[in-house]
Amino acid sequence: MFTALLIEQLLNGLQLGVMLFLMAAGLTLIFGVMGLINLAHGSLYMIGAFACATVAAATGSFWIGLIASLAAAAGVGAIIEVAVIRRLYDRDHLDQVLATFALILILSEGARWLFGSFPLYLDIPPLLQGAVPLPGGGQYQLYRLAIIGVGIAVAIGLYLLISRTRLGMRIRAGESDREMIGALGVDIGTLYTVVFALGAALAGLAGALVGALQSVQVGMGEPVLILAFVVIVIGGIGSIKGALVGAVIVGVVDTMGRFLLPSLLALTMPASQATTIGAALASMLIYVVMALILAFRPSGLFSAQS
Template sequence: MTFSLVLEQLLNGVQLGVMLFLMAAGLTLIFGVMGLINLAHGSLYMVGAFACAVVAAATGSFWLGLAASLAFAAAAGALMEVVVIRRLYGRDHLDQVLATFALILIFSEGTRWVFGSFPLYLDIPQLLQGAVPLPGGTAYPLYRLAIIVTGGLVAIGLTLLISRTRLGMRIRAGESDREMIAALGVDIRTLYTLVFALGSALAGLAGAMVGALQSVQVGMGEPILILAFVVIVIGGIGSIKGALIGALLVGVVDTMGRFLLPQIVGLFMSSAQAGPVGGAIASMLIYLLMAAILAIKPRGLFPAQA
C-alpha cells in the first residue's frame, strides 16, 4: 500500500460523496420543506442520465446532453409534483411511500418501453479526458476531479440561494411554518413546485455525470437513493450543510472501508477469505456510522431547525 494509492482512493471517496450530495441536497430540500418521503427521487436521477445519453448521442455534444439532463429532470419533477405529489401533502407517510413507490415502477417500465432493456453509454467529453498527476507518481482522472469541483460549486450556489435570496427566505419559512407564509400571501403551491423542480434538476445532474463513468440503465437510481437517505439522516433533514458533510462522510467511509478492510482482514485470514469477509463488513460501515451518529445526535449533525 502506497501513499499515492491511498490518496487516489480518498479522492474516489470524495467524488462518491459529491454525487451523493447532488442527490441528497434535492431530497433533503423536498423532505425538509414539504415533509414528503419521495422514493421516486432516484427515478429522476435515471431520467437525467437517459436524457444526457440520448441528447449527447443525437448531437455529439456532452454539454448539450448535460443541459438536457437538467431540463428534463426538472420538467419531470415539476410534472410529478403537480399531477401526483400535490395530493399527498398532509397525508400519512405510508400513503406517500406507496404512491412514490408506484412512481418508481411507472418510470422504470416507461423508460424500458421507450429505450429498451439494453444500457446506453456516455463518452467523457474531450475537454475532460486525461489525468492529473498525484504525489507519488500516479495520476487521477480529470473527469472525476471535475465532478468534485462541480459538487463544490453546487454546494456554494445552494447555500447562497437559501441564505441570500428571496426564494431562499421563502423556502426557509416554508420549513418552519407553511401555514403562516401561505396566510401572508405566498403562493405555497408554486413554491413547492419550484423546490421540487430544483431538487429534481440536481438529481438529474448527478445521473448525467455518473452516466459517463458507468452504463445508463433502467433502475440505476434505486441503489443510490438508499445512500442518499442515509446521507440526509446523518446530516440532518432539511440542511444543505448537513447533506454536504453527511455525503462526504458516507462517500469516504464507504470507499476507504472497501479498500482497507479486505487488507486488514487479510492479516488474520487467508487471502481467499479476506476479500468476501472484508467486503461484507465494509458494506455495513455506513449504517454503523449512521447508528453511531444518531446515538449521539438523534436529529443528525446539522438539523435545519436546530
C-alpha cells in the same frame, strides 16, 4: 506507491460523496419544505442519465446532453409534483411512500419502453479526458476531479440561494411555518413546484455526471437512493449543510472501507477469505457509522435550519 493509491481512494470517496450530495440535497430540501418522503427521487436520477446519454448521442455534445438532463429531470419533477405529489401533502407518510413507490415502477417501465432494456453508454467529453499527477507517482482521472468541482460549486450555489435570495427566504419560511407564508400572500403551490423541480434537477445532474463513469440503465437510481437516505439521516433531515457533511462521510467511509478492510484482514487470514469478508464488512460500515451518530445525536449532525 501506497501513498498515491491512498490519495486516489480518498479522492474517489470524495467524488462519491459529492455525487451523493447532489442526490441528498434535493431529497432533504423536498422533505424539509414539504414534509414529503419521495422514494421516486432515484428515478429522477435515472431520467437525468438517460436524457444526457440520448441527447449527447444525437448531438455529439456532452454539454448539450448535460443541459438536457437538467431540463428533463426538472420538467418531469414539476409534472409529478402537480399531477401526483400535490395530493399527498396532507396525507399520512405511508400514503406518500406507497404513491412514490408506484412512481418508481411507472417511471422504470416508461424508461424501459422508451430506451429498451439494454444499457446506454455516455462518453467523457474530450475537454475532461486524461489524468492529473498525484503525489507519490500516481494519476487521477480529470473527469472525476471535475465532478468534485461541480459538487463544490453546487453546494456554494445552494448556500447562496437559501441564505441570500428572496426564493431562499421563502423556502426557509416554508420549512418553519407554511401556513403563515401562505397567509402573507406567497403562492404555496408554485413554491412547492419550484422546490420539487430544483431537487429533481439536482438528481438529474448527478445521474448525468455519473452516467459517463458507468452504464446508463433502468433501475440505476434505486441503490443510490438508499445511500442518499443514509446521508440525510446522518446529516440531519432538512439541512443542506448536513447533506454535504453526511455525503462526504458516507462517500469516504464506504470507499476507504472497501480499500482498507480486505488488506487488513489479509494479515490474519487467506487472501480469498479476506477479500470476501472485507467486502461484506465494508458494505455494512456506513450503516454502523449511521447507528453510532444517531446514538449520540438522534436528529443527525445538523438541524434543519443549517
